[in-house]
Amino acid sequence: MSWVYFNHEFVKEEQAQLSYRDLSVQRGYGIFDFFRVHQAQPVFLEDHLARFFYSAEQMHLPVPKTAKEIRHLILELIRSNRIENSGIRITLTGGLSPDGYQPGTPFLIIAEQPFTPLSQEVLNKGIHLISYPFQRQLPHVKTIDYITPIWLQPYLRQQGGDDLLYHQHDRISECPRSNFFLIDQENRLLTPSGNILKGITRKHVLKLAAQHFTIAEKTITLSDLRNAREAFTTSTTKWLLPVVQIDGQTIGTGKPGETTMKLRKMLEEEIIGIQNAKVKM
Amino acid sequence: MSWVYFNHEFVKEEQAQLSYRDLSVQRGYGIFDFFRVHQAQPVFLEDHLARFFYSAEQMHLPVPKTAKEIRHLILELIRSNRIENSGIRITLTGGLSPDGYQPGTPFLIIAEQPFTPLSQEVLNKGIHLISYPFQRQLPHVKTIDYITPIWLQPYLRQQGGDDLLYHQHDRISECPRSNFFLIDQENRLLTPSGNILKGITRKHVLKLAAQHFTIAEKTITLSDLRNAREAFTTSTTKWLLPVVQIDGQTIGTGKPGETTMKLRKMLEEEIIGIQNAKVKM
Numbered sequence: 001m002s003w004v005y006f007n008h009e010f011v012k013e014e015q016a017q018l019s020y021r022d023l024s025v026q027r028g029y030g031i032f033d034f035f036r037v038h039q040a041q042p043v044f045l046e047d048h049l050a051r052f053f054y055s056a057e058q059m060h061l062p063v064p065k066t067a068k069e070i071r072h073l074i075l076e077l078i079r080s081n082r083i084e085n086s087g088i089r090i091t092l093t094g095g096l097s098p099d100g101y102q103p104g105t106p107f108l109i110i111a112e113q114p115f116t117p118l119s120q121e122v123l124n125k126g127i128h129l130i131s132y133p134f135q136r137q138l139p140h141v142k143t144i145d146y147i148t149p150i151w152l153q154p155y156l157r158q159q160g161g162d163d164l165l166y167h168q169h170d171r172i173s174e175c176p177r178s179n180f181f182l183i184d185q186e187n188r189l190l191t192p193s194g195n196i197l198k199g200i201t202r203k204h205v206l207k208l209a210a211q212h213f214t215i216a217e218k219t220i221t222l223s224d225l226r227n228a229r230e231a232f233t234t235s236t237t238k239w240l241l242p243v244v245q246i247d248g249q250t251i252g253t254g255k256p257g258e259t260t261m262k263l264r265k266m267l268e269e270e271i272i273g274i275q276n277a278k279v280k281m
Numbered sequence: 282m283s284w285v286y287f288n289h290e291f292v293k294e295e296q297a298q299l300s301y302r303d304l305s306v307q308r309g310y311g312i313f314d315f316f317r318v319h320q321a322q323p324v325f326l327e328d329h330l331a332r333f334f335y336s337a338e339q340m341h342l343p344v345p346k347t348a349k350e351i352r353h354l355i356l357e358l359i360r361s362n363r364i365e366n367s368g369i370r371i372t373l374t375g376g377l378s379p380d381g382y383q384p385g386t387p388f389l390i391i392a393e394q395p396f397t398p399l400s401q402e403v404l405n406k407g408i409h410l411i412s413y414p415f416q417r418q419l420p421h422v423k424t425i426d427y428i429t430p431i432w433l434q435p436y437l438r439q440q441g442g443d444d445l446l447y448h449q450h451d452r453i454s455e456c457p458r459s460n461f462f463l464i465d466q467e468n469r470l471l472t473p474s475g476n477i478l479k480g481i482t483r484k485h486v487l488k489l490a491a492q493h494f495t496i497a498e499k500t501i502t503l504s505d506l507r508n509a510r511e512a513f514t515t516s517t518t519k520w521l522l523p524v525v526q527i528d529g530q531t532i533g534t535g536k537p538g539e540t541t542m543k544l545r546k547m548l549e550e551e552i553i554g555i556q557n558a559k560v561k562m
Contacts, residue, residue, distance in 0.1 A: 006301065017298035018306065020287065020390050025299065025374065027427035028309030059432060093306065094431070100394075101431065109301050113381075137418070137429050146308035147426050148418050150375070150382065151340060 002081045005073050005110035008064075010080065016109065023094025023103055030093040030144040031055040034236055035200075036115060037086040040078055041278045043236075043271055045071065047200040048090075051142060056092050058141045061106045063092060070110070077112055087115040087237065091144070118238050126244030126256045127233075129175065130161035131222060135168045139195045149176035163233070165246060168195070170221045178235035180243075181205070182220065182228040182251075183213075183259050190224075193217035201234040201267070208266045213259075225249070230257025232264075239271075240264035283362045286354050286391035289345070291361065297390065304375025304384055311374040311425040312336040315517055316481075317396060318367040321359055322559045324517075324552055326352065328481040329371075332423060337373050339422045342387045344373060351391070358393055368396040368518065372425070399519050407525030407537045408514075410456065411442035412503060416449045420476045430457035444514070446527060449476070451502045459516035461524075462486070463501065463509040463532075464494075464540050471505075474498035482515040482548070489547045494540075506530070511538025513545075520552075521545040 004016040024030040033052040036043040049067050056063045065073070074088060089111050095104030134148055149164055156164060165180060166173045173195045174180055179202040181191045189209045191202065209215050225231070231243035231251045240263055242256030251257075285297040305311040314333040317324040330348050337344045346354070355369060370392050376385030415429055430445055437445060446461060447454045454476045455461055460483040462472045470490045472483065490496050506512070512524035512532045521544055523537030532538075 004301070014300075016301045018301060019295075020285070020297045020299060020372065020392065022306070023431075024306045024309070025303070025311070025372065026313075026425065027431060028305070028311070028425045029428055029431050030306070030309070032307075060435060091301065091306070101427070102434065103431065111301065134418070137415070138432060143428055144307065144309045145426060145428050146382070147310055147424055150304075150308060150310050150384065151419060153383065154341060 002083065002112055003077060004112075005077055005108070007107055007109070010077070013111070016111070018093065018107060019096060021096055021100070022107060023097045024144060026097065026100050027094065028145055028147070029059070029103065030091060031059055031061065031142055032089055032091040032144055033142055034087055034089045036236055037078055037083070037088055037112070038271065038275045041275045042074060042078070042088065043275065044200050044204065045074070047203065051198075051200065052090055052092075055141045055143070056106070058138070059143070061092050061094065061103060064106065064108050073110055077110055081112050083112060083114050085115045085117065086112045088112045115237075118241065123242070124256065126242035127162035128160065128245040129163055129165040129243055129247075130156055130159045131165045131167055131172075131247050133168055134164075134166045135173065135195060136166070136197075139173065139197055142197055146176060167222055170223065172220045172222060175233050178233035178238065178241070180220075181232050181234065182225065183230040183257060184224075185227055185229060186214070187229070187259070188214040188216060189259075190216050190218060190220055192220050194219075199234055199236075201236055201239060204270065205234050205240065205263060205267060208270060209263055225251065228252065230260050232257070232260045239267055283364065283393055284358060285393075286358055286389070288388055288390070291358070294392070297392070299374065299388060300377060302377055302381070303388060304378045305425060307378065307381050308375065309426055309428070310340070310384065311372060312340055312342065312423055313370055313372040313425055314423055315368055315370045317517055318359055318364070318369055318393070319552065319556045322556045323355060323359070323369065324556065325481050325485065326355070328484065332479075332481065333371055333373070336422045336424070337387070339419070340424070342373050342375065342384060345387065345389050354391055358391055362393050364393060364395050366396045366398065367393045369393045396518070399522065404523070405537065407523035408443035409441065409526040410444055410446040410524055410528075411437055411440045412446045412448055412453075412528050414449055415445075415447045416454065416476060417447070417478075420454065420478055423478055427457060441529075448503055451504065453501045453503060456514050459514035459519065459522070461501075462513050462515065463506065464511040464538060465505075466508050466510060467495070468510070468540070469495040469497060470540075471497050471499060471501055473501050475500075480515055480517075482517055482520060485551065486515050486521065486544060486548060489551060490544055506532065509533065511541050513538070513541045520548055
């Protein structure tokens with residue numbers, strides 16, 4: 001049973017319990033962020049902390065600790081739990097509301113869970129996306145709202161898909177927990193520009209790719225998928241994940257793309273390189 | 282401190298705490314319903330229970346008790362708490378998820394809170410609505426998702442409004458916690474038909490009004506507001522609440538409408554009549 005930083009103290013996981021009157025339970029009001037821990041070092045922590053504070057500010061939720069204090073608490077948590085591979089989730093809830101509607105004093109939770117990396121099998125096979133007309137509310141904020149994609153799980157299974165691809169009026173935005181990229185016939189790397197959560201992995205992939213490819217953040221429609229040579233998603237948990245089918249239509253050769261796998265390798269080397277440098281420090 | 286029915290037992294309110302890993306806290310996944318208790322009798326309980334079970338089914342959340350058992354638990358809660366005027370909220374959360382995404386075993390919470398009825402002052406004055414382009418996800422289900430309207434509270438105050446009125450492409454749907462009605466120049470009672478939560482008070486107002494007015498559930502646009510003689514909202518907490526201004530534009534005379542107040546009186550008499558009949562039984 002691991003330790004959890006919970007409302008100003010470290011407690012054992014089973015003690016990390018909050019009132020049913022918290023605004024997250026009553027009104028789904030809260031934000032979070034999630035990052036990987038590799039060799040006891042948080043991956044891209046500064047990016048995640050910056051986004052966490054941005055989300056909190058956007059939702060009018062004051063964070064009870066500074067970024068420096070949170071960084072410190074995270075390292076303390078990692079030292080206490082000693083989990084080989086993990087993911088850490090920082091959550092900020094709406095708190096105990098005076099009237100069940102106005103936010104109260106936000107509740108800060110930092111929790112670490114063992115993390116199972118993506119299997120080689122899934123990576124070799126790639127995934128099948130099912131498009132769905134939906135636009136997340138407050139897309140630029142990492143809120144806790146995942147009602148629609150969880151509600152759609154039976155539909156997704158019925159369609160034989162692995163994940164959803166949101167679009168509105170045919171304009172693609174993102175997947176529920178990842179960003180979407182495609183590589184077109186001119187070998188350009190394209191990704192939707194608007195109405196999305198700006199992923200941290202997305203940012204680093206764009207930076208790495210810019211050294212080798214023409215990249216563009218632009219409007220992408222469902223019909224642009226017909227001309228895609230490759231497609232992939234990016235996320236903190238999966239890094240780059242090849243997409244080989246969308247709505248039953250094969251993308252490129254129907255196998256994970258060469259460029260996708262090259263970019264994945266580059267990202268992996270960057271992450272491991274940064275981590276090794278930190279460990280040696 | 283009142284009693285709360287919490288995951289198979291009655292506990293004191295401060296003990297009604299759930300894990301931070303519940304899917305409501307992690308992913309905003311849950312449903313609820315809310316009804317008034319008047320003279321120790323739940324108001325329109327059968328309607329609320331039916332909607333609660335409908336919401337649960339829509340969200341693929343099995344309810345751990347039958348409607349009969351829940352009715353029994355509610356009456357037991359009312360007897361234990363002995364609160365003069367109250368509101369009861371039944372919540373069903375996504376439960377402890379195995380992977381932080383798939384629903385677990387849902388958590389049932391039944392909680393009673395003192396209820397302050399609408400003040401005569403607000404009723405005499407009426408309210409000012411501010412229109413906002415938004416469509417709730419899964420509008421027919423009473424989910425716990427109130428992220429957008431809570432996020433909009435500072436904007437609403439800035440605009441000098443009392444509540445929001447959602448529309449999409451000018452078609453009016455509903456307010457965040459109430460349904461919307463207008464009375465047109467021909468004295469017809471109109472209310473939006475689609476993309477809304479079907480309110481229990483809305484249903485009873487339509488039934489009562491049908492005896493005296495032409496009623497229609499239809500598309501209503503923002504420009505239809507110009508020809509409105511009266512407007513009001515309906516909800517469990519406020520019954521009928523006169524709307525006297527929308528986006529700074531006066532509705533009718535700018536005072537609570539005569540027909541609105543007549544309908545309110547009819548609803549009040551119906552509720553009190555039913556309650557008195559129950560108490561005498």
